[in-house]
Amino acid sequence: MKIIRAIIRPEKEDDVVLALEGAGFPAMTKAHVFGRGKQKGLTVGPVHYDLLPKVLLLLVVNDEDVERVMSVIADNSKTGFIGDGKIFISDIEKAYTVRTGEGL
Amino acid sequence: MKEIMAVVRQSKVKETLAALAEIGVNSTTVHNLNGRGRQGGNIMECVDPLMDVNVEYVSKIYKFPTPSSMAEYSRLTKPVFWVPKSLLDIVVSEVPEEKVVDVIMKVNRTGNPGDGKVFVMPIEDAMRIRTGERGDAAIV
Numbered sequence: 173m174k175i176i177r178a179i180i181r182p183e184k185e186d187d188v189v190l191a192l193e194g195a196g197f198p199a200m201t202k203a204h205v206f207g208r209g210k211q212k213g214l215t216v217g218p219v220h221y222d223l224l225p226k227v228l229l230l231l232v233v234n235d236e237d238v239e240r241v242m243s244v245i246a247d248n249s250k251t252g253f254i255g256d257g258k259i260f261i262s263d264i265e266k267a268y269t270v271r272t273g274e275g276l
Numbered sequence: 277m278k279e280i281m282a283v284v285r286q287s288k289v290k291e292t293l294a295a296l297a298e299i300g301v302n303s304t305t306v307h308n309l310n311g312r313g314r315q316g317g318n319i320m321e322c323v324d325p326l327m328d329v330n331v332e333y334v335s336k337i338y339k340f341p342t343p344s345s346m347a348e349y350s351r352l353t354k355p356v357f358w359v360p361k362s363l364l365d366i367v368v369s370e371v372p373e374e375k376v377v378d379v380i381m382k383v384n385r386t387g388n389p390g391d392g393k394v395f396v397m398p399i400e401d402a403m404r405i406r407t408g409e410r411g412d413a414a415i416v
Contacts, residue, residue, distance in 0.1 A: 175281075175395065189312075198316040201283055201363065203309040230363075232395060263397060268377060270284070270384045270391035 173264040173276065174238050178229045179207060179257040180249040185227045191248045192231070197241055201230040211254055226257060232264055232276075277399040277415065278373040282364040283311055284384045284392040289362045295383045296366070301376055303415075305365040310358035315389055317357035359390065367399055369412040 180188055185202070192200065206223040213222040233241050242259055250256055267276040284292060286308065293304060311317070368376055377394050384391055404414040 175397065193316060199311075199313045201309055201311040201361065202358065203307060203363075232393070264395050265278070265398060266377075266396040268381060268394040270282075270381050270394060271387060271389065273381050273385065276393075 173232055173267055174235055174261050175264050176229075176231045176233060176238065176241055176245075177260040177262075178231070178245045178249075179205070179226050179259075180229065180245065181251070181255065181257060182225055182227045184249040184251075185229075188229065188245055188248045191244050192241065195240065195244050197231060197233065197237070197244075199231070203228045203230075209255065209258075214255070224255065232267060277367060277369045277402060277412065279397045279399045280364075280366045280368065280373055280376050280380070281395045281397070282366070282380045282384075282392060283361050283394075284364060284380070285390065286360055286362045288384050289364070292364065292380060292383045295379050296376065299375055299379055300371055301366060301368060303366070307363040307365070309361060309363055311361040312358055313389065313393075317359045361392065367402065367415055369415045 178188075182204070189200070189202075192198070205226050205228045207226050208223050213220060214224060215221070229245070231241060238261060242261075245259060268274065269276060282292075289306060293306075296302075296304065364380070366376060373396055377396065380394055401410060402412075402414040403410050
């Protein structure tokens with residue numbers, strides 16, 4: 173199993189979540205976070221914004237679904253401008269459902 | 277070194293932390309965030325009997341968009357539901373991770389949907405910033 177951490181634009185959150193739900197991945201966790209990227213934030217005229225609001229989505233999926241979930245997130249959160257976000261994938265060794273105590 | 281990520285009910289966090297302290301796990305990071313599971317976070321369809329109050333009232337407390345409130349100004353085809361959850365982040369080296377997982381599951385199990393998930397993942401390295409210790413010594 174893999175965990176997918178996607179950092180996306182807050183305004184694209186609903187689109188991504190509904191698209192993921194449509195693709196059969198309704199289960200996820202979301203956190204409102206602040207971050208910055210290669211451009212070190214955003215400068216608008218004299219004002220510099222160091223950390224920009226983003227939404228972090230956490231999904232745990234089977235290995236074979238990773239590419240599909242990544243493409244769903246990317247297609248629905250893409251605007252083509254800087255600040256679209258990143259997707260990170262890492263390994264999960266074990267996963268348990270608390271209600272039943274079973275491994276997934 | 278293993279990282280244990282547990283998504284649990286917010287009301288069970290204190291109890292979980294107390295139970296973890298008994299087996300010697302004192303260092304935990306708690307995030308309060310929102311989640312949704314197989315039911316799509318829709319407590320309107322899948323009412324949790326532990327929530328001892330009227331569902332409409334709960335949704336007002338947590339500012340859940342209910343179908344009726346969303347219908348007024350929705351640009352979406354359907355509402356997106358979220359349930360408030362807590363994410364516990366625990367990194368262990370000495371205490372076996374099975375023990376931690378067992379304790380978390382024992383405390384949080386109610387038998388209803390929404391009990392949460394526990395994930396175990398490997399950690400490559402760790403560093404205690406104060407002293408610069410690396411590896412297992414940084415966590416103990």
